[in-house]
Amino acid sequence: MATEDVNGRHRPGPGGLRVRTDPVYVRRRRAVAAGVGVLLLVLVVWLAVWLAGRDEADAAGGQDAPGVAAPAPAPGDETSDGDAATGDTGAKADEAEADDEAPTSEGPPPIWQREPVPNELPSDTTAMESVDYLTGGMTPKSVMSSDHGLMIANNMMYSHTSTVFDSVTREQVAVLDDALDLSEFGVEGHPGVSQGSPVEAVWTADGRYAYVSQYTMYGENFGVQGFDACTQDSGVGPSFLYRFDAEEMAWDQVIKVGAVPKYLEITPDQSTILVSNWCDASISVVDVEKAEETKVIDVNESPRGIAIMPDSNTAYVVAMYAQSLFKIDIEAGTSELVMNTTLRPRHLNLTEDGSTLYMTVSSANTIYKIDTATDEIVDEVSPGLEPRSVTMSPDETALYVVNYNEATVAKIRTSDMTVIDKRNVDADPIGIDYDPVTNTVWVACYNGSIYVFDDQSTPL
Known part of the structure; x- marks a missing residue:
């Protein structure tokens, strides 16, 4: 138990920490605590922004987070638009192109839109x-x-x-x-x-x-x-x-x-x-x-x-x-x-x-x-x-x-x-x-x- 001396200061009890209560020290402790609080707030805000960036990148299919440089493409990995290819993007592009070229299942043309057939014999x-x-x-x-x-x-x-x-x-x-x-x-x-x-x-x-x-x-x-x-x-x-x-x-x-x-x-x-x-x-x-x-x-x-x-x-x-x-x-x-x-x-x-x-x-x-x-x-x-x-x-x-x-x-x-x-x-x-x-x-x-x-x- 701490006891108070004649000058109004606390003295530590046995094995205790002595805390000075003079106004000047109180103000110093409050300033330090405020500084630490601001630092912690900045850290929390930064962490929240970073996590949000990661979430957006994942939602966009693995795009890089803002401010993070994309890795250089390996030889032969560039897409037709000049963007870096990732994963199997090239294979998917080839599949899409093949789908575009595949014949459609449309039926014959209307009876008034047929094409002439060239003569085989004069x-x-x-x-x-x-x-x-x-x-x-x-x-x-x-x-x-x-x-x-x-x-x-x-x-x-x-x-x-x-x-x-x-x-x-x-x-x-x-x-x-x-x-x-x-x-x-x-x-x-x-x-x-x-x-x-x-x-x-x-x-x-x-x-x-x-x-x-x-x-x-x-x-x-x-x-x-x-x-x-x-x-x-x-x-x-x-x-x-x-x-x-x-x-x-x-x-x-x-x-x-x-x-x-x-x-x-x-x-x-x-x-x-x-x-x-x-x-x-x-x-x-x-x-x-x-x-x-x-x-x-x-x-x-x-x-x-x-x-x-x-x-x-x-x-x-x-x-x-x-x-x-x-x-x-x-x-x-x-x-x-x-x-x-x-x-x-x-x-x-x-x-x-x-x-x-x-x-x-x-x-x-x-x-x-x-x-x-x-x-x-x-x-x-x-x-x-x-x-x-x-x-x-x-x-x-x-x-x-x-x-x-x-x-x-x-x-x-x-x-x-x-x-x-x-x-x-x-x-x-x-x-x-x-x-x-x-x-x-x-x-x-x-x-x-x-x-x-x-x-x-x-x-x-």
């Missing part, structure tokens, strides 16, 4: 072999390939339908009625339901859309209905193009053009459609993006066949009852006479490079070969009685033509304009086209049938 060395005969609900006036897996057959105008086929399975996938409420497409002045009358079609290069000419319109405020002997003074009213969307399998757009539109063609750059207006003796110039007629070019009586040069500005047009071949300048909106022809020029085909034009003159039973550099006839052939529509093989070695008054389809070698094959079909064959997805030729007969001929299986 078309001028093969015979046509009948592989199918399609009937049922059709009176086809024309048939056109999308070049990507679909065919559209436009039935005789009084049938008021277009039939769409899968060119691979040859099954009907849609039947399109030409009765539309035009106000739903932004066209005013024709209340109620209007009917069209399909004639010909042209597809966009990607196979997504087909534009179909409507010979005449039936309904309110269309004027005189179209007829083949009409002239510019007959009072026949304007008609329309309908656009078919292959993805939606439906009409999705209508475009006003001239009176009795028959044939139509799209420019190679896909910007413009030309339409031959039979009664107006003119060509409608349609802006594809605007979906409207932007210009009308005069030609002559009863224009029909159209072929457009690779420049997407120059086109050839036949005026059927005027016995004339014209050349037009789309941008300038002008036309010039190229030549007078024999009776009833009807159809035109052009090689991809624009060097050669084929002109079918139906009442002369002749197809003429024309050099476009000089616009002169360089060869000709008589394939049968009243040749009408013509198509060309993808390799351009053969033409295929329907002979309307002979009920045949003929194949012509383009190099020397010789008939190399001919097949019988039903009466009144009038439409024809080549499908490059299946390498088949489709022939439309007015009486209600379509023949399909294989073009690659049988050598001549």
Whole structure:
């Protein structure tokens, strides 16, 4: 037990520590204790920060804590981004790259997005072999390939339908009625339901859309209905193009053009459609993006066949009852006479490079070969009685033509304009086209049938 001396200081008990209680010493002890407390607080804070840094690094997958230098990469361990690789990062990157390159499990493309199959044999060395005969609900006036897996057959105008086929399975996938409420497409002045009358079609290069000419319109405020002997003074009213969307399998757009539109063609750059207006003796110039007629070019009586040069500005047009071949300048909106022809020029085909034009003159039973550099006839052939529509093989070695008054389809070698094959079909064959997805030729007969001929299986 400590005892207090006379001066107020404690004295230690036996074996005890003497603690001085003078004010000065008390202040010194308090200062030292405060200093020690601050030091301990600093140590605690530092330790907490260090531990937190370690936790963040672990959560981030082993990244270095702030302020700690990363170890230098060993040779060959650098990643493609130049960062140091750790552990099996390189192996994981290789696995990820392999996954990116692995084929996906996606199914086949939609039926309107198939790709053409190149000919294994030149078309001028093969015979046509009948592989199918399609009937049922059709009176086809024309048939056109999308070049990507679909065919559209436009039935005789009084049938008021277009039939769409899968060119691979040859099954009907849609039947399109030409009765539309035009106000739903932004066209005013024709209340109620209007009917069209399909004639010909042209597809966009990607196979997504087909534009179909409507010979005449039936309904309110269309004027005189179209007829083949009409002239510019007959009072026949304007008609329309309908656009078919292959993805939606439906009409999705209508475009006003001239009176009795028959044939139509799209420019190679896909910007413009030309339409031959039979009664107006003119060509409608349609802006594809605007979906409207932007210009009308005069030609002559009863224009029909159209072929457009690779420049997407120059086109050839036949005026059927005027016995004339014209050349037009789309941008300038002008036309010039190229030549007078024999009776009833009807159809035109052009090689991809624009060097050669084929002109079918139906009442002369002749197809003429024309050099476009000089616009002169360089060869000709008589394939049968009243040749009408013509198509060309993808390799351009053969033409295929329907002979309307002979009920045949003929194949012509383009190099020397010789008939190399001919097949019988039903009466009144009038439409024809080549499908490059299946390498088949489709022939439309007015009486209600379509023949399909294989073009690659049988050598001549």
